[in-house]
Amino acid sequence: MTTMSASTGAATSGIGVLRRIRPARIMLYGALVVGLIATLAPFAWMFLGSVKPTGEIVAYPSSWLPRSPTLDNFELLLAKQNFGLYFFNSTLVAVTCVMGNLLFCSMAGYAFAKMEFAGKRLLFGLVLTMLIIPGATTFVPLFVLVSNMGLSNSYLGLILPFLVTPLGVFLMRQFIHDIPDSLVEAARLDGAGETRIFLRVIVPLCRPPLATLAILTFLAQWNNFLWPLVIAQTEDHYTLPVALALFSVGANGTNYGLLLAGAVTVVTPILLLFLFLQRQFVQGIASTGIK
Amino acid sequence: MTSVATVKSSSGRAAGPRRTGPPQAMSAHSRRTLVAWAFCAPFIALFATFGLWPVLSSLSMSVTDITSRDVRAPFSVDFVGLENYTTLFGDPTFLRAALNTLYFVVAGIPLTMIIALGLAVALNSGIQRAKGLFRVAYFAPVVTSIVAIAVVWRYLYEEDGMINSALAVVGIHGPDWLNDPNWSMPALILMAVWRHFGIPMVIFLAGLQSIPEELREAARIDGATRWRTFRSVTLPLLRPVTLVVAVLLSIGYLQFFEEPFVMTSGGPLDSTTSISYYAYEQFGFGNYGTASAASYVLVAAIALLSLVQFRIFRAKA
Incomplete structure (x- = not known):
């Protein structure tokens, strides 16, 4: 309990209520993480794709991680x-x-x-x-x-x-x-x-x-x-x-x-x-x- | 402060200016004007040439029949009054562009604001862990070049691309986003929201941080639910910030141009042609008069929408 109150202390210092882990907090982080993934996915796709050979990028179904990473694209x-x-x-x-x-x-x-x-x-x-x-x-x-x-x-x-x-x-x-x-x-x-x-x-x-x-x-x-x-x-x-x-x-x-x-x-x-x-x-x- | 001290100690050699009488004051005054203009000179020269002159000439272009052929022989250009403007409103492509711009603004602004506000509230709700990481990540699209974004998003929107793969997981068969006239605009709106929500989020966050925590605590002690507190305490106090965000977004979104330019070239079937894009196309065709007139319609729309928002928010405040 003490660690919880420390981590949320800034928000509740006004009246010093001890907070338990609540579903609301989990949902909050859930929403933030979903937003994070949606925001960063295009970047991840770009960086991972840049080290794939072209054949691998257009392959279907495509995979996120490069199977044979290469720097050929940058060299070219x-x-x-x-x-x-x-x-x-x-x-x-x-x-x-x-x-x-x-x-x-x-x-x-x-x-x-x-x-x-x-x-x-x-x-x-x-x-x-x-x-x-x-x-x-x-x-x-x-x-x-x-x-x-x-x-x-x-x-x-x-x-x-x-x-x-x-x-x-x-x-x-x-x-x-x-x-x-x-x-x-x-x-x-x-x-x-x-x-x-x-x-x-x-x-x-x-x-x-x-x-x-x-x-x-x-x-x-x-x-x-x-x-x-x-x-x-x-x-x-x-x-x-x-x-x-x-x-x-x-x-x-x-x-x-x-x-x-x-x-x-x-x-x-x-x-x-x-x-x-x-x-x-x-x-x-x-x-x-x-x- | 050290710099001030340096100036003071090094100025001993010159006698300081004494309080002067009227004749010398006059000359001191004009000397000051001269010095001030000297300080402004590089700015004024560049600003007048590349800022003011283009505005004046676009205003005059919008009331003449100037085309690309007249650029080197400006005397063959005739004054046509408001003809460019009447031509515009008789052109179905322009009307479509105006409608598309409206679509983008009406759907895009509320969506951007809701996402930005939602994330700002989440970030401000007392979480400590990874707060910095979230903020940086959410802001990253803002600093990214639209050309690079376009390269990536064109893949994401392909018929068998990442977005439709994700939709397939939940059993939805996604459309061919960029080639379907009904889905091209939603696709661009989604992309624009992704690209821009970081700015209003940061502004909302600053606004939320300026609201004293005691106000919300007091409401909660009185038995208000979180949602009720948000609606009755937080939102009203955020009204000035909301106005700033709304005005900034409308100025930006009314100029909707880059997304259709890099993603769809205004298509398919003009479904993503905006007013700015229309003006750019007319410029490309050499119709400088029409292009300028279209851009002034945009200026008027921006001014009008900003004014309306000021009215609404001030009336409520």
Whole structure:
């Protein structure tokens, strides 16, 4: 009985009732485990399938565990399908966008939060408006614009439209706004320039929103596929999701082992990052509702 | 705090600015504006080019007869007023797309919310064991690329795939999910719910944790059953959180696009074509005016639904 009360102690500490094992608790865990299986089964199927030879994947009735596990699919993916290059492209685009958002959005966020200047209200109003306009609305004209700039099928074309985001500025502005004015004023009275204040006072205090922004940007860009799909026209500019999407409708569409290995390659880096930074991921996405 | 100290100690060389009179204040003011704009400059340049300009041009596209041929000769484009919008509502494919989007929203949002709330309540009901594991696992689909998900789910939905094998165990003969016009939408809804419920679950969980345990204990001491406590104490206190979740989900679900794009290409027989997908197709056909108009219908729907939800929840609160 004492161990039971310890394990449920947090919930009942208010009145200190000792709880017995009840059917309700078993049902609770039952429901959670069923949910867990339903959530993770597709992942399990993907990881297990990626180390099966194709013949085994399409065999019927199919089995979950690979009978003769092999890494052939991954070898083929790297050797014949250039997935190394796509991996590099994905990383380059995502990391550049993260750095751009961190730097430019925090600079603008600082100005919006702690400086008075002509045009501030209008500008910030425009930022807020853009927050609620869906991407589908601007997709066509953005494509026309980038094509007319001669940037289609280039890294710049992949990166520039996402180098800053209204969400980034909004996040940074909200956080910096809550930093006490006195800190900034004190530094100003001491004659520190704005650049110095920004680098020495603001940035060190902004670790939490910067982490959130970095994660949201990396996630969005790593998984972004519609924009790269229309911009990257030749293989040398494909990102991983583009390669996988085109791969699955092309001549290789029936090479299931290769497809699943490709899916694993796309998913694993972000899943690992998520496992290491789960708290920041969950808080970041929950606080903005956007991924 | 150390950083502040650094600034203070290193600023001794420059004389601090003194309180200045009106003329100098003016110049200080405009200098400040200059500095502020300098800080915003990279953001403004990129935001104006790749954010504001596309919005303005899509608004103007939606009232002109622009097609892909006119992109390099913008002066041949004619103003057509609301003609694109009337064309839209006369196009059976668009009406079907609107209906499909409604289907997805009306079925998908409540389902997502119920599952998210149910799991959040279960996770918050005082269990200690494996709580972290459950939370991480439930959230994993949220961070996963839709393209990779599509690869896997296409197998799961095959006629002799995993889902139908599981159904066969309980004696149900499952349909050919993605190729049956009646089952393609439920299949995509199920997949979307799987992919998205993690976000509202975490938001609900945060909301539940902010409700003092004493309130529920008090209700239970008064003899209320668990279900009664949940309905009369927990749910009403969750109303603001529920509003946030509902608005976020409707904004996301109204833009229903990725699932049909990667799974069904809007088919079979347009049964999974959404408004966003329709706009994308029109864009592909080069009908930029129609595509833009369709996307603004979507903007209007998002604004309207959000407004209605604010009204409903505020009226009840």
